[in-house]
Amino acid sequence: MKKLIMMLFVVALVAVACKESKFKGFDQTESGLYYKFHQKGDDTVRAHTGDIIVAYIYYRTLNDSMFNNSPHRTPLEIQMNKSVYKGDIWEGLAMMGKGDSATFVTSVDSFFNILSHQPIPNFLDSGSFFYMDVKVVDILTKEQQAKKQMEEMARMKKVEEASIADYIKKNAITAAPDSNGIYARYDKKGKGKVVVAGNHVKVNIKLTILGQSQPIYDTWAETAGKGTDFVVGTGYFGMGLENYLNKGHQGDKFTLIIPSEMAFGARGSQGIVPPYSPIEYTCEILDTYTEKEFQAKKTAEELKAKNEEKKAISKYIKDNKISAKPDENGIYKIVMKEGNGKQVANGNKVSVHYNGYLLSGKKFDSSYDRKTPFDFVIGQGSVIRGWDLAVLNMKVGEKSKFIIPSVLAYGPSGSGAEIAPFTTLVFEIEVLGINNK
Incomplete structure (x- = not known):
């Protein structure tokens, strides 16, 4: 009998050992989800389907490289769902309460292909796993969330009103606002063409959140004063500006203090303009033209730019x-x-080092300078077309210089302040390796 008991004990130990996590320090649920709690809060409330989980969420590779973090200092608000597959993150979130923090081991394939329906990032391999770190700040019902939002909106509205009043006082503005609460000051009255709703307008414009020193957008700096083009009446920069563009004249230059409801509203612009932000607009009307005139102008400018590019090459x-x-x-x-x-083929995941130059010789980008190689998959369109074509058929260890015309680079759009439309690019590219795992 003792031998039988001992055998059963050994079998039980083996069974427990077999169920030990293959991820050190992690426990495993019956469905297969690996998890590790770092902190347990006192709240016993758990999220149910439809509830709102307020949490910080960070993704890490198994080598502890962080990616796709929550917005800086801002927790995410996620509506709780039913599990989509066994061992998914919804099961993990259902285990957590307010004040809890935990790490979950997540399948790359299941998460990206089934849950998020997003392509797998180049730095993650199919069949592998990554860590998801979660810190739950709060769990709210829909009703609680709605009440919280209303209270926050009321608070931010008061802050906005105080911000505008403070600006008016500090800048000794005596002019009354218009019927929409907009304060306007003209530096110059133009005598050129009249701006009409539905037509294109080209303006230089600077947008600054009231109380901040750095603008959130400035065409004088970003386009060297060439301005930006849009159709009047679309509310491209908010409806408050539209009121002063429509019937304005080419040559007008003015400054507007626009309350949020006539700018970016209660929602703001994610990651750029917070909700209920009054905006200072400085605007100069450079030109205005009909759609037909715009297309003719665009065609002529593109033809000129293409000819100039050929000469530059x-x-x-x-x-x-x-x-x-x-x-x-x-x-x-x-x-x-x-x-x-080995020679690079279509579909290969390659690791490269590179320097990027303009024809003038100015360097605008360099993985060498960052001391970090760049990885991408040939033929997936994750880089400019010229790169896909250039690196294809290179060999590991090869370093070559490529002169890539704009049609295979950033074309008529350009990229940022340094790469203008129709800009030829020069790249020195070195293939370090091919990784198809």
Whole structure:
């Protein structure tokens, strides 16, 4: 009998050992979800379907590299759902209460393919796992959330009113606001073409949240004073500005203090403008034109830019004594160092180092300077088309210079302040390796 008991005890130990987590320090639910609690709050309330979970959520690779964090200092508000598959994050969240913090081991394939319906990031491998760190700040019913939002909206509205009053006092503004609560000051009255709703307008504009020193948008700085174009009447920058653009004149320059309800409203603009933010607009009307005039102007400008780009490429080739000929896509390739490794094929995940230059020689980007290689998958469109074509058929260990025309780069849109529309780019690219795991 003792032997039988001992055998059963050993079998039980083996069974327990077999159920031990393959992730050290983590427990496992019956459905297979690996979890580890770091802190347990005193609240016993758990979220049910439809409730709102207020939480900070951070994603980490198994090597502890952080990615896709919650917005800075701002917890997410997530509506609780039923589990979509066994061991998903909804099961994990259902285990948590206010004040709890935990880490969950999440399947890359299940999370991205089934739950979020997003492509798997290049730095995560199919079949692998990642960590999800969760810190629950609060759990609310829909009714509690609605009440909380109303209270917060009322508080922010009072803050806005005080902010406008303080600005008016500090700047000694004596003019009365218009019927929409907008304060206007004209620095210059233009005598050019009249702006009409439905037509295009080109303006220089600077937007600053009242009380802040740095603008959130400034075409004088970002476009070197060339301005931005949009259709009047679309509310592109808020309806308050529209009131002063419509029937305005080319050459007008003015400053507006616009309350949030005529700017970006109670919602604001995510990540840029907080809710209930009054905005200072400084605007100059550069030009206005009909849709037909706009299209004709755009076509003429693009044709001119394309011709200038061709001349710039020819000059660069001549000045740098480049003998290479462009391939069928218009890309010039100059081999700087031969490679002896595997040849890159379509669908390969490659790791590269690079320097990016304008034809002027100005460097605008460099993985070498960051000391961090860049990984991407050939042919998935995650990089400019010129890169997909250039790196294809390179060999591991090879380093080459590529002259990529704008049609295969950022085209008529450009990218940021440094890469203007129709800009040819020069890249030095070194293939470090191919990882198809």
